[in-house]
Amino acid sequence: MGATRGIRAAVAAAAVVCAVAFVVLASHRPGAGPIDLAAAAFVGGAGGAAATAAFVRAARARGLRRSWLLVGIACALEAAHRAAELRGSSFLAHGEVPILHLLAAVVATVGLAGLRAPAPDRGASRRTLLDAATMVCAVALVTGNAVLAPAQGQSVSTTALVSALAVAAADVALAVAGLLILSRARYPGGASLRALLPICAGVVSLAAGDAGLSGLRLAGAATVTGPGQLFLGSGLVLILAAAMTHDADDTAVMPRRERVAVCAAVGPVVLAALAVSVYQVTEHRLPALLAGGVMLLSGLLLARLIVASLDNLVLSRTLESQVAERTLEIVTREQWFRSLVQHSSDVVTVLDPGGIVRYQSPALERLFGHDPAATIGHSLSALLQPADAARLQAAMARAVDMPGASFVLEFPMAHRDGSWRDTETVITSLIDVPDVRGLVLNTRDVTDRKQLAERLAHQAYHDELTGLANRALYQERLAAVLGDRSATQVAVLFCDLDGFKAVNDSQGHDVGDALLGLVAQRLMHCVRTQDLVARFGGDEFAVLVTDVDGLRAARDVADRIEDSFRRPFTLDDRELRVGVSIGIALADPDADSVDVLLRNADLAMYRAKAEQDVAVVVFERAMHDALLARLKVEDDLRAALGGGELVLHYQPTVELATGRPVGVEALMRWYRPGCGIVAPQEFIGVAEENGFIEAMGQWALFEACRQGAAWQRFAAPGTAFSVGVNISARQVSPSLVDVVAAALAEASLPPGALLLEMTESVLLGRTEQAVEVLRSLKRLGVRIAIDDFGTGFSSLSYLARFPVDVLKIDKGFIDDSPNGSELARTIVQLGQSLRLATVAEGIETSVQRQALVEMGCGFGQGFLFGRPMPANGVTMLLSSQGLEDGAPVPEQRRTSPAELLVS
Numbered sequence: 001m002g003a004t005r006g007i008r009a010a011v012a013a014a015a016v017v018c019a020v021a022f023v024v025l026a027s028h029r030p031g032a033g034p035i036d037l038a039a040a041a042f043v044g045g046a047g048g049a050a051a052t053a054a055f056v057r058a059a060r061a062r063g064l065r066r067s068w069l070l071v072g073i074a075c076a077l078e079a080a081h082r083a084a085e086l087r088g089s090s091f092l093a094h095g096e097v098p099i100l101h102l103l104a105a106v107v108a109t110v111g112l113a114g115l116r117a118p119a120p121d122r123g124a125s126r127r128t129l130l131d132a133a134t135m136v137c138a139v140a141l142v143t144g145n146a147v148l149a150p151a152q153g154q155s156v157s158t159t160a161l162v163s164a165l166a167v168a169a170a171d172v173a174l175a176v177a178g179l180l181i182l183s184r185a186r187y188p189g190g191a192s193l194r195a196l197l198p199i200c201a202g203v204v205s206l207a208a209g210d211a212g213l214s215g216l217r218l219a220g221a222a223t224v225t226g227p228g229q230l231f232l233g234s235g236l237v238l239i240l241a242a243a244m245t246h247d248a249d250d251t252a253v254m255p256r257r258e259r260v261a262v263c264a265a266v267g268p269v270v271l272a273a274l275a276v277s278v279y280q281v282t283e284h285r286l287p288a289l290l291a292g293g294v295m296l297l298s299g300l301l302l303a304r305l306i307v308a309s310l311d312n313l314v315l316s317r318t319l320e321s322q323v324a325e326r327t328l329e330i331v332t333r334e335q336w337f338r339s340l341v342q343h344s345s346d347v348v349t350v351l352d353p354g355g356i357v358r359y360q361s362p363a364l365e366r367l368f369g370h371d372p373a374a375t376i377g378h379s380l381s382a383l384l385q386p387a388d389a390a391r392l393q394a395a396m397a398r399a400v401d402m403p404g405a406s407f408v409l410e411f412p413m414a415h416r417d418g419s420w421r422d423t424e425t426v427i428t429s430l431i432d433v434p435d436v437r438g439l440v441l442n443t444r445d446v447t448d449r450k451q452l453a454e455r456l457a458h459q460a461y462h463d464e465l466t467g468l469a470n471r472a473l474y475q476e477r478l479a480a481v482l483g484d485r486s487a488t489q490v491a492v493l494f495c496d497l498d499g500f501k502a503v504n505d506s507q508g509h510d511v512g513d514a515l516l517g518l519v520a521q522r523l524m525h526c527v528r529t530q531d532l533v534a535r536f537g538g539d540e541f542a543v544l545v546t547d548v549d550g551l552r553a554a555r556d557v558a559d560r561i562e563d564s565f566r567r568p569f570t571l572d573d574r575e576l577r578v579g580v581s582i583g584i585a586l587a588d589p590d591a592d593s594v595d596v597l598l599r600n601a602d603l604a605m606y607r608a609k610a611e612q613d614v615a616v617v618v619f620e621r622a623m624h625d626a627l628l629a630r631l632k633v634e635d636d637l638r639a640a641l642g643g644g645e646l647v648l649h650y651q652p653t654v655e656l657a658t659g660r661p662v663g664v665e666a667l668m669r670w671y672r673p674g675c676g677i678v679a680p681q682e683f684i685g686v687a688e689e690n691g692f693i694e695a696m697g698q699w700a701l702f703e704a705c706r707q708g709a710a711w712q713r714f715a716a717p718g719t720a721f722s723v724g725v726n727i728s729a730r731q732v733s734p735s736l737v738d739v740v741a742a743a744l745a746e747a748s749l750p751p752g753a754l755l756l757e758m759t760e761s762v763l764l765g766r767t768e769q770a771v772e773v774l775r776s777l778k779r780l781g782v783r784i785a786i787d788d789f790g791t792g793f794s795s796l797s798y799l800a801r802f803p804v805d806v807l808k809i810d811k812g813f814i815d816d817s818p819n820g821s822e823l824a825r826t827i828v829q830l831g832q833s834l835r836l837a838t839v840a841e842g843i844e845t846s847v848q849r850q851a852l853v854e855m856g857c858g859f860g861q862g863f864l865f866g867r868p869m870p871a872n873g874v875t876m877l878l879s880s881q882g883l884e885d886g887a888p889v890p891e892q893r894r895t896s897p898a899e900l901l902v903s
Helices: 002-027 034-060 065-087 099-113 122-151 158-186 193-218 227-243 251-283 288-343 363-368 386-401 447-461 471-483 500-507 509-526 550-564 594-610 621-643 684-690 692-714 734-747 767-780 796-801 818-833 846-855 871-880 897-902
Strands: 347-351 357-360 406-414 420-430 438-445 489-498 532-537 540-547 569-571 574-576 579-586 616-618 646-655 661-672 676-678 722-726 754-758 783-789 806-809 837-840
Touching: 002 034, 002 065, 034 065, 034 227, 065 099, 065 227, 099 158, 099 193, 122 158, 122 193, 122 251, 122 288, 158 193, 158 251, 193 227, 193 251, 347 363, 363 438, 386 406, 386 420, 386 438, 420 447, 447 471, 471 489, 471 532, 471 540, 471 594, 489 550, 489 594, 500 509, 509 532, 509 540, 509 550, 509 569, 540 550, 550 579, 550 616, 579 594, 594 616, 646 692, 646 871, 661 692, 661 871, 692 722, 692 734, 692 871, 722 783, 734 754, 734 767, 754 806, 767 783, 806 818, 818 837, 818 846
Parallel strands: 579 616, 661 722, 722 754, 754 783, 783 806, 806 837
Antiparallel strands: 347 357, 347 438, 406 420, 420 438, 489 540, 489 579, 532 540, 569 574, 646 661, 661 676
């Protein structure tokens, strides 16, 4: 708003300054009266204001900047020309060519050309050229009459005539430029009509005023006032008004632009006709030049008419062609639409507002077997169940009151064969469409889709093999009953089959799958109708029991399951036996979530599986505490692998006859912070379950070999001081050979000094692989010992196949009972027959030692000879017995199990 006020102030100031300057110039002319001064002030003020406004518009406008700049220059040149006239400059004296006015006309014409709308095609350009020629002819007739008529009968010099004709030509060009720009207003683009109309009218007014003044000068008039000055000032004021507009056109202005364009094209011809008529009436004759102009104008008008007729003819043919194409398109679309409706997989039905069928597509017979023609004039209620018919009527009543609305309904529809098909119907209200005036129903048969959805839902919540509920459905149902238990109690039974893996591995997966199906059937017979049985995967099953006395009901179900599994399963004339371990967990304030309840039942199940004579265990809090303690051991053991908390203690092995130490057995100990030394039975099982045992065993092997190399100086001449290292069954793999070779090489330990001890469990399962690994170890030169021999279930045939060097007799056979002695004697004799050394474990008394010597046992371990001790204790023990040969004991480097784990 402030910028607009500034522009107006600048324009007003320019108008005042120029008006005053023109009055001063006019006052020096002889005989200048008040009218002359007023006319000069009007022209000067209008010229200064118009030029200033055009320059400001050029500076602020985003588009058409060059055009407005030229218009401003033209206004300034015209004002300068009028000021020179008032001053009486010899350069613009009577009879000379007015250079400034001609320049103003040229500059204004060029500026106006930039404001025009572009022609849309070549035809429009051709019509514009004809309009321009017609306007030039018409305006030339009017201008020539205005310039030359006052000088008739007077003596006019050639110079004055040339000057007058030059001015007339410039005025004709300027007027034609303005009118031609207006005639192009019928096309979109260019300047807005609010700017275009006043600026074109202004330049026409300037041309008219200058033509009148030129005629007066040619006639010898000495004054420069009169109507001509009024036209000049009015033209400049109109240009000022155009420069002050800023509005853009919208689509609503186009009809007005078209009317203005037509008037601009016709106006000059009308003025020319009036001028010729007036001249004929007043002079009673037409000069040859004027008559020629009239004939030229008539020819141009005829040419314009012919061009317009040809354009109209082309337009008519184009419209006819488009109408024909549109008609063909409509017919094609109608046929296409009819074909789509008739062959659509959906049934299309048109009902009147009362629900009576007016149209039925042929798809009704394909989908539902009914004749479409037979339904016309009847209601659809006959094909629906009563409740669904009422729903349809209510929906149609709503649709009638809501034109354009759509509703979706699902209901079964009767088939001709008597079956019911599920459908989905879309009701669209076209009551307000004149060609329909009814309701359109699109009915689709969704029976197959619903059946597929039901099958997918069943598969998502049921086990494919047994048909029982799966884990997802079980957890969802358990969460529901936990959330709304009312007065009932909730119990979870977690069942795991005993011996199923052996059946699956020995009989094949097909037999295993069939057995799982029989198990599922037996479980279903053991539960009540309100209980839920689910298969969680593999051979794990779960039962959900809800009852007022949940524990009693769960116990009853568990007892029935246990009793039923005592009977064998019959499969293809074969009897298969599997047991079951059941854990029961009862929901209580401490176990009120799905995860906690399932975890508790799982813990109880594992406790039952661990017990030999108990198949059903109810969860107790102590089981969870034991689990937490086990997890704590696992976390601390993981930290111990890299923290140097694991050490080796060594228990001496002696020759029973002489008592001479011949070796040691490496035993792992854990210095657990805050707990002291932890016995192996408290963490070895955890290490085996979590995979830590491999890294721990590898570390123990390297550490024992390093220490064993230092004790070789205590060996009897021609022998090696034995170092026994326990090997877990998980370590017995082809990679163990490389690990042992690396440990021997690093410690420079003689291979015969290393005794690898393993239990009989190594002989079970992967027999062929274990045999190959042990043979590879024997090729390295190390010795193999079977630890706790006699406590396992391996056969003697396996023992003959394995490259074993030593049998270690379990301490349970080294007692004072007759049975123990006989078992020990049998093992010793077996070793002698197989040429294997025997080592008795757990010797605590001299009586036990003497008995073993009499049996022929060569070596022994036990508290009688020494407890497990650190490496320096073994060194002191050996040194105290005078076995040292004087060689220094090298300092050994310690490596943590974590280093071996990542090596």
